[in-house]
Amino acid sequence: MSTIRQIVTITKSQKATDAKNNLENFVDKINKHLQEYFDKELNNTSQQKASKQQINIRKHILKHIKEHNLRPAKRLRSSFIYYAYKMLHGKNDNAIINAAMSIELIQTALLIHDDFMDQDEIRRGRATTHKFYEEYHKGNNYKGDPAHYGNSMAINAGDIALCLGYEILGKSQFSSEKKLKALNKLFRGIANTAFGQAYDITLENKAQASEKEILDMYKAKTAVYTYENPLHIGAILAGAKEQDLKILSDYAIPGGIAFQLQDDILGLFGNPEKTGKPAHSDLRQGKMTLLITKALELSNTHQKQKLLLLWGKRNLNDAEAQEARNIVIDTGSLEYCKRLSIKWAKKAQEAIPSMRNKRWEEEGINYLDGIAQYMIEREM
């Protein structure tokens, strides 16, 4: 990341550090709840009336989802549910942490499906689900195609995690009215996320997109899903009104776009040990990012020819990846995207005074204020 720091200097602020610390404390808390949830599910499965073989395969999948879910993760989405609830004067800490687990199960579901679509082999430092079950097939000497078995099991595991995520919210300790309102918000939000993912892979297969289309895709795929939906759900569970949700959206959409721009930068320049993603995977996959399209737009003929050769090259080596990164730096695309992420993060923070005007709890407001900053400083 040193290259970036040399281009745009971000002064680490105290509120970003505080938000980071709060997020880390939250991670410890929710991980304990998730651990307990999975252990209870596994125990219930052992006691089901079914053939031994069926129970074994169910437990195998659940154990995998548990292990996948408990790999080091930011837990940003569930923290938004938690802090939005607290900010809107919600008092039941235990109930909201339990409800917040829902989005982490759903996140696992979407990652499992996305990793198949992106043909990634590593997620958070360990095998993706389709690779995991491909190896399982080989280890058991099954007949048929191990890769197709792995892919199929990943589709099922994702479907299971998605339904369990919804169920967690549906069974949480809030009134039926609130839960139903939150669930309806979530159903539409996840459908829109899948539409956004379809838009993303279509742009990727078209191999061309304008800046407007890419930012529009970031809004659909990331800002709504990672920021707006969890904030709305936490607020709804605290009894929020429509105008409260509007203020949260004013923060969420720009905040989510800033987050995604930084995600792209980390995908190209980040340390794989910190990000948990294999080196060069965005480049190899030909991922459609503003970082790349802006570099293509700003490049001279030679740079452009070179970058088009490297972008999407499946067997890209380290030297070639460095060449591509140099073009993104030399054309000014990295600086452009970094500045844009700062601009969107500031725009998100402009919604903070409206929250103070509503006399929402300071703890939550400060968290959102700080996280907007921290998410464009982060290295994982």
Added chain:
Amino acid sequence: MSTIRQIVTITKSQKATDAKNNLENFVDKINKHLQEYFDKELNNTSQQKASKQQINIRKHILKHIKEHNLRPAKRLRSSFIYYAYKMLHGKNDNAIINAAMSIELIQTALLIHDDFMDQDEIRRGRATTHKFYEEYHKGNNYKGDPAHYGNSMAINAGDIALCLGYEILGKSQFSSEKKLKALNKLFRGIANTAFGQAYDITLENKAQASEKEILDMYKAKTAVYTYENPLHIGAILAGAKEQDLKILSDYAIPGGIAFQLQDDILGLFGNPEKTGKPAHSDLRQGKMTLLITKALELSNTHQKQKLLLLWGKRNLNDAEAQEARNIVIDTGSLEYCKRLSIKWAKKAQEAIPSMRNKRWEEEGINYLDGIAQYMIEREM
């Protein structure tokens, strides 16, 4: 189907014919509601604030889901929601038909995902979703692998249809308490269906399973999903109690197993024009059915060697398929499975008197009684 009729004679009963007619009337009604639902969704999508390209891709996927959903279908699951509600004295016809659409969207979702797993190219007489988007990729001269794009779009389209299905139930015109109870039942039911599907493909890749394991898989995958869940949901929306659900389960589990046994028979001996599935696809895929494992169990050495060669042979021709079918007939496996389906259908009907004792509405009771019979007579 003439071969089967010669082996076990089923006298067509009046109540089966009545149930069939009621189901056909229901199909007309729900199809109109589904058509309206999709048209409204498409219209809403046109008015969304997003780039033109994003709206186009959203509409393209929605149109495909609509076309897929409106292909000729039995609508058995939604009819169970409808008739269970009526049977338990539910009065709001329009509300229950709207709510019943949910399971049809979910069914589309699961079919789209299953067809990818089974690598089927035809569903209800037209292209499966992954094949449809593979062709779309080719037609647009996109870069990258058309088949992988098709597969990825199918995963997204399935995820979208699943979330929309849940949303339909969540937004239906019933009380929050009832809807939440129904949704929680459905979340767990669909998770269990995906577990059942994972169990199915694992048995298929192991290429061996006992009769007990197969019937257990039919229970997990079909009986709970196709019979028990929709009946419970309709009953819950009418205000059913736990003991009412128990009676419905006594009908649903055996009824669902009988249904699946007949499905297997149609998969091997049915007319592709009626079933909408390509000829020999169960054989080519190496689908794990009792029909096959029983034939292997009852076969002599020569028959067994032959059947093991043909079962799962990807490029199986018509003559080879006929050979496999002859072995299933000659070993007595077809007769065994047909008799078993009759036995399970009768077992389902044994729950009917308990329904009469509860003074549930006759129309619904007669429907369930007749459908148990009709589902093992059907040719599609």
